[in-house]
Amino acid sequence: MTLFRRGLLALPMLALALPGEAQTPLRLPEQWYGVEVEDNVFTVQMPGIPDHRIVSDVSAHGTPFQLHSYSLDAGGFSYVAQSALYPGDVNAANPRAILQAALDSRARSLEGGKWSRVDWRPMQGAAAVASTGSLRGGNALRQLVLLKGRRFVSLAFLGPARSVSGPDAERFFNSLKLET
Numbered sequence: 001m002t003l004f005r006r007g008l009l010a011l012p013m014l015a016l017a018l019p020g021e022a023q024t025p026l027r028l029p030e031q032w033y034g035v036e037v038e039d040n041v042f043t044v045q046m047p048g049i050p051d052h053r054i055v056s057d058v059s060a061h062g063t064p065f066q067l068h069s070y071s072l073d074a075g076g077f078s079y080v081a082q083s084a085l086y087p088g089d090v091n092a093a094n095p096r097a098i099l100q101a102a103l104d105s106r107a108r109s110l111e112g113g114k115w116s117r118v119d120w121r122p123m124q125g126a127a128a129v130a131s132t133g134s135l136r137g138g139n140a141l142r143q144l145v146l147l148k149g150r151r152f153v154s155l156a157f158l159g160p161a162r163s164v165s166g167p168d169a170e171r172f173f174n175s176l177k178l179e180t
Contacts, residue, residue, distance in 0.1 A: 032171065038068040038083045042153055045175035047074045047168070050081070063087040077159040079172055086150040095127035095147040096120070102145045102154065103131060111136060124178045126153070132164055140164045144173055153178065 032045040050072040058064050067084040086092060099120075107114050110133035117132045126148035133141050135158070142164040143156040155176060157169045 043177045044081050046072050046079050059090050061089040063089045080156040082154040084152045092150050099129045
């Protein structure tokens with residue numbers, strides 16, 4: 001069920017570029033910016049203006065679609081917001097299966113190949129799963145993945161392990177507002 005294989009491959013590369021646990025993160029700017037993602041499908045706050053890439057992908061049945069990826073490295077942390085509207089041949093009737101595929105795909109980059117915490121819950125009218133996992137070098141990945149209808153939304157925060165529950169990560173995840 002590799003529905004979004006190319007767009008999500010960038011996350012492990014960001015994790016490798018993060019500073020180790022011993023380095024002190026840089027001070028983040030006081031001002032955060034509201035980022036409107038893909039025609040205002042959702043908004044999220046980031047401590048700067050992210051890079052925007054559009055990745056062409058195909059469903060398991062070969063139907064093309066686009067994944068919008070917004071990424072920013074700031075203060076020793078990486079922030080990633082992604083969105084895709086799955087084509088009609090993707091069976092979205094079982095959102096948990098699609099979200100589980102996203103979890104499994106990203107778990108490959110984690111120490112031991114699995115998440116240390118997984119929390120399934122509805123959020124803003126969408127099926128959602130929040131997860132946290134350890135990476136090599138004392139870093140960690142925290143993500144929130146949602147599926148609302150055919151709309152896939154993902155937020156990811158990478159940084160030293162202690163930072164994934166810190167104020168910058170909390171501000172990033174709590175700022176998510178779905179518009180669809």
